Amino acid sequence: MMKPDMSVEIAGIRMRNPIMTASGTFGYGEEFSAYVNLEEIGAIITKGLSLKPRAGNPTPRIVETPGGMLNAIGLQNVGIDAFITDKVPFLRTIATPVVVNLFGNTLDEYGELAARLDRVAEVAGVEVNISCPNVKHGGIVFGTDPKSAYDVVKLVREATIKPLIVKLSPNVTDIVEMANACADAGADALSLINTLTGMAVDLQKRRPVLANITGGLSGPGIKPIALRMVWQVAKAVNLPIIGIGGIMSATDALEFMLVGATAVQIGTANFLDPSAAQTIARDMELYLAENGIPDVKKLIGALESN
């Protein structure tokens, strides 16, 4: 059997395969290194980083749902200073690109974070989380308003020359409109979807299960929505797309590529199986070899119409 070419490239980030690990599910890489060979996955995306350290929400922060889970971690992170001192040294030791996910409470914070990360050589690119409330504008989530999203991306674009990925929120009426706004502002790539807002209730206590009341839904249950959104955005926007949402297997990953994704992120699956990303990468390669497909890039957008 021939050895397929599994490599993909997004905005200059060269990956040995299309498998990336999703922000918030893989820590900063080191946590999973005992279970996974980090050099068998395409790229790692770190936990979301903010300017100042952030405590996150009170517990309970997580709850299982049928075929998924809700999380309301609250973006707890060590802050950029501690990231540079404590986490970057490990990243230097692995031959896998590391993309840093970042977010801000205000427009300025996005710009400042991007400018600081621009100077860190070990960072292969940035993924901008726009699913956060703008505290200066009544808490409207940046990613639900095309103008806000445009402003964030424009500011980040001006602050860094690094590959710029924008992670889109699905909690919108028209994700294509959001995608266009980000593309116009200078994004190099789009990753979608982030989690869907959901809720769980404890009947016995007559209370919400999560301390934060609502949380983000992830896992196999959201895959159909994610697939649909990737398909819609891929048809409308001329940027590479990274598909996220309930990917548990190589089959799932390949489906996302068919609808238009150049790469995919594995998130919740890491909790079921810490070696998931590696297994999916290997299984994808096997699929290609067994089906005589010499290059994984041939599958991008190769969906045929009914």
Add this chain to the structure above:
Amino acid sequence: MQFRSMVISNTKISPGYFRMRLTAPRELLSSQPGQFIMVRVRDAIDPLLRRPFGIFDLGNAPPEFSGGMEQPYLEMLYRVVGKGTAMLATLHHSDHLDLLGPLGKGFDPGDAGEEKILVGGGVGLAPLYYLAKTLAATTRVRLFIGGKTKEDVLCVTEFERLGVETYVATDDGTLGASGLVTEVLERHLLESQGGKGIFACGPMPMLKAVAAIAERFKIPCQVSLEAYMACGMGACLGCVVKGSEHDEFHPDYRCVCKDGPVFDFQELRWV
């Protein structure tokens, strides 16, 4: 380590409580008392998340159905409280499970020869058995077990076989003393001088009471916490508890799965 285990036995030891023995890789035998494993209860997406269980016992035994060869094993206790544990209760010999472990920070047994006190409530007892087993040879161990009713008091015989002095209390008085196990513990500490270290595992209200007692009597004390978990390895930050320095402006959250589950009681914020 991620490994596949075979169920050797899955026995109901009390209404709603089970004791499961599983095959284990040899490397697991060097686990610390107080560490835990994350169990994938089914090879499916529902229930989605692994369930954490303290290591109750580890050992080497000749398996029943193969010619006397040594087989390292692991044992866990669980109570059927929801979907995942209900699924575990249906398993029997020769079923397989995917496990992660050993995880977390275990008990620090301290110096041998000094008397140790163990305090357990319900299925929280589990890691205390493995701890008692490692201590019993060199140390005098006293165990205080509590439960709502006699059915919640588990494995007394097993502890006694190790030579552990066991004191039982039930809320309704159906076994042992009537009242809270922490009340029995307190009376014991007032009457005797013994006890150079306390190790506790059980429901949060019990741990809070033990921490208060440890503070009052100035005895070093380690507590093992439970938490709802997703990743089990300090990446998702779902299972945090407040460290002693935590306040609104200076966050100090610890992961029960990685910084714990065992903590020095003074490391945590109890209010």
